[in-house]
Amino acid sequence: QVHLVESGGGVVQPGRSLRLSCVVSGVTLSKYGIHWVRQTPGKGLEWVAVISYDGSNIHYVDSVKGRFTISRDNSKNTVFLQMTSLRHEDTAVYFCAKDRGRVIVTASDFDSWGQGTLVTVSS
Amino acid sequence: SVLTQPPSVSAAPGQKVTISCSGGSSTIGNNPVSWYRHLPGTSPKILIYDNDKRPSGVPDRFSGSKSVTSATLVIAGLQTGDEADYYCGTWDSGLDSGWVFGGGTKLTVL
Numbered sequence: 001q002v003h004l005v006e007s008g009g010g011v012v013q014p015g016r017s018l019r020l021s022c023v024v025s026g027v028t029l030s031k032y033g034i035h036w037v038r039q040t041p042g043k044g045l046e047w048v049a050v051i052s053y054d055g056s057n058i059h060y061v062d063s064v065k066g067r068f069t070i071s072r073d074n075s076k077n078t079v080f081l082q083m084t085s086l087r088h089e090d091t092a093v094y095f096c097a098k099d100r101g102r103v104i105v106t107a108s109d110f111d112s113w114g115q116g117t118l119v120t121v122s123s
Numbered sequence: 124s125v126l127t128q129p130p131s132v133s134a135a136p137g138q139k140v141t142i143s144c145s146g147g148s149s150t151i152g153n154n155p156v157s158w159y160r161h162l163p164g165t166s167p168k169i170l171i172y173d174n175d176k177r178p179s180g181v182p183d184r185f186s187g188s189k190s191v192t193s194a195t196l197v198i199a200g201l202q203t204g205d206e207a208d209y210y211c212g213t214w215d216s217g218l219d220s221g222w223v224f225g226g227g228t229k230l231t232v233l
Contacts, residue, residue, distance in 0.1 A: 035222065037167075044124070044227035045159070045167065045210050059221045095166065106214040107222050109157035111178065113166040 002026040002112040004096050009117030012086055020081040022096030022114060030054070030074040033103025035110060036081045038092035038119075048094070051079060053102040063089075086121045093118050125150055126211055126225035133231040138201050142228045144194040144211030150223060154214040156194040158187055161208045161227075170209075171196060203232045 008020040022034065036048040049060045049070040058070055069082040079096060094117050097110035127145040134140040144156065158171040169178055171187035174194065184199045194211055211225040 037224075039161075039163075044208070045161065045212075045224045047212075047222040047224060050222065061221055062219060097167075100172065106154060106216065106220075108155070109169060109172040109212070110159070110167070111169055111172070113168070115166055 002098060004098060004112055004114035006094060006096050006114045006117040009094065009119045011120045011122060013123050014087060014121055016086055017082070017084040018086065018119060020083065020094055020096075020117060020119070022079045022081075024077050024079070024096075024098065027098070027112075029072075029077045029079075031102065033057075033099035033101065033107060034070075034072065034079040035097045035099060035107065036070060036079075037095045037097055037110070037113075038090075039095070039116075040089070040092040046092075049081065050099070050103055050107055052104060057103055057105070083119070086119075088121050091119060091121045124226040125215060125223040126213070128209075128211060128225035128228045130226070131229045131231065133233055134201055135233045136201050136203060139197060139199045140201060140230060142196040142198075142209050142211075142230070144196070144225050146192050146194075146213065146223075148192060149217035150192070150213050150215045151189065151194055152192040153216050156187065156189050156211055156213045158185075158194075158196045159210045159212065161210060163208070167210070198230070201232050206230055206232050 072079045098112040100108040159167045161167040174189040
């Protein structure tokens with residue numbers, strides 16, 4: 001059974017940084033793309049970023065380009081989201097989700113999700 | 124949102140409800156659609172992938188379809204436990220490639 005566990009959330013001041021981690025078990029991580037998706041309070045799901053199975057294909061939503069960096073360490077079954085220059089509007093529950101495929105060119109869909117980690121940007 | 128969903132739908136237990144998802148040529152027109160159910164405070168769950176396929180464990184009360192640049196989720200035999208937010212999603216192959224979700228539809232079972 002696939003299991004994804006996020007960590008690293010917390011309260012942070014605007015302009016500061018935070019790094020989220022997503023540990024994946026129950027599957028060979030090196031075969032799959034991984035996404036970060038967030039849900040802001042009272043709003044819907046917003047896709048944030050994706051990294052392909054080998055890290056060669058990466059995409060971000062416009063609002064985080066230049067501020068967030070997604071990366072992975074397949075040897076540690078872990079995907080990261082480095083968030084810098086955080087803004088109030090980045091406050092959300094952040095989920096990592098496994099793609100059904102490798103995301104060589106496009107993503108397929110999200111067949112497994114973590115439980116989420118809360119990031120609060122507040123002064 | 125790049126994908127348009129009705130904000131809310133409602134129906135009585137036992138009835139059927141349809142949730143629409145409208146996109147364009149760079150999204151639904153060129154990529155498969157998936158559907159997700161989300162109860163705030165929990166993890167989202169996939170209901171439909173590749174437009175009309177159900178993962179194992181998803182009841183056949185849930186069905187999906189796609190036509191050109193629109194997709195539809197149908198939930199038959201509504202149960203009170205179906206109350207949740209439902210999202211469509213697909214890849215956007217446009218200039219700024221990336222995944223897109225619809226704005227979400229809140230289902231109320233009366």
